[in-house]
Amino acid sequence: MPDEDGHPSPEEMSLPAVLNALSDPLRYAVVSELLGEPAGAERTCASFDLPVSKSTTTHHFRILREAGLVRQVDRGNSRAATLRRADLDLRFPGLLDLIAADRRTRA
Amino acid sequence: MPDEDGHPSPEEMSLPAVLNALSDPLRYAVVSELLGEPAGAERTCASFDLPVSKSTTTHHFRILREAGLVRQVDRGNSRAATLRRADLDLRFPGLLDLIAADRRTRA
Numbered sequence: 774m775p776d777e778d779g780h781p782s783p784e785e786m787s788l789p790a791v792l793n794a795l796s797d798p799l800r801y802a803v804v805s806e807l808l809g810e811p812a813g814a815e816r817t818c819a820s821f822d823l824p825v826s827k828s829t830t831t832h833h834f835r836i837l838r839e840a841g842l843v844r845q846v847d848r849g850n851s852r853a854a855t856l857r858r859a860d861l862d863l864r865f866p867g868l869l870d871l872i873a874a875d876r877r878t879r880a
Numbered sequence: 881m882p883d884e885d886g887h888p889s890p891e892e893m894s895l896p897a898v899l900n901a902l903s904d905p906l907r908y909a910v911v912s913e914l915l916g917e918p919a920g921a922e923r924t925c926a927s928f929d930l931p932v933s934k935s936t937t938t939h940h941f942r943i944l945r946e947a948g949l950v951r952q953v954d955r956g957n958s959r960a961a962t963l964r965r966a967d968l969d970l971r972f973p974g975l976l977d978l979i980a981a982d983r984r985t986r987a
Contacts, residue, residue, distance in 0.1 A: 788982040789908050796903030801896050867974030875895040 779839050783864040786841035794840035799823050800833050805876045807856035815853040886946050890971040893948035901947035906930050907940050911949055912983045914963035922960040
């Protein structure tokens with residue numbers, strides 16, 4: 774079972790759910806941006822400055838979290854997200870590499 | 881430019897478009913099923929027996945075709961689809977392997 778914050782374990786992650794999470798341009802951009810950070814870097818959700826309301830931002834991060842792409846932790850009055858690189862590389866080898874390669878071609 | 885039937889060249893394929901094409905359960909199932917066929921195998925669109933109307937089936941195959949996942953050819957009064965394995969393996973190494981691995985865990 775996912776933990777109390779809705780984070781699935783690597784075994785619980787589903788490829789269709791991960792692909793669905795990545796199919797939205799804003800969510801894809803969040804993952805791509807996190808790949809540009811040092812491994813383990815924490816970013817507040819607000820720092821992504823998505824062009825949508827706060828509640829829609831929260832929705833997008835919930836989809837990312839429940840698919841297993843990001844881990845969210847409470848940091849006082851905001852939440853921070855980290856990319857679950859090691860878990861994702863273990864469960865879906867090569868997936869993040871494809872997004873990182875795509876990121877480089879757009880840079 | 882994509883060819884006259886809307887097939888992009890490998891260089892024209894976009895990872896977000898491919899992920900979006902795979903984010904629908906029926907389209908994901910089509911790709912997964914094609915991965916279970918011998919390489920180069922042709923399947924008519926009707927043979928997938930998707931639980932949707934013919935026009936919706938046509939729509940789903942258009943999304944798959946325009947993303948570069950399948951190649952469609954006219955076969956008399958129906959259209960057949962093949963998975964563009966070599967092109968996809970070249971452009972997005974490892975992506976089809978993830979879907980094939982997911983297919984094996986569900987078998």
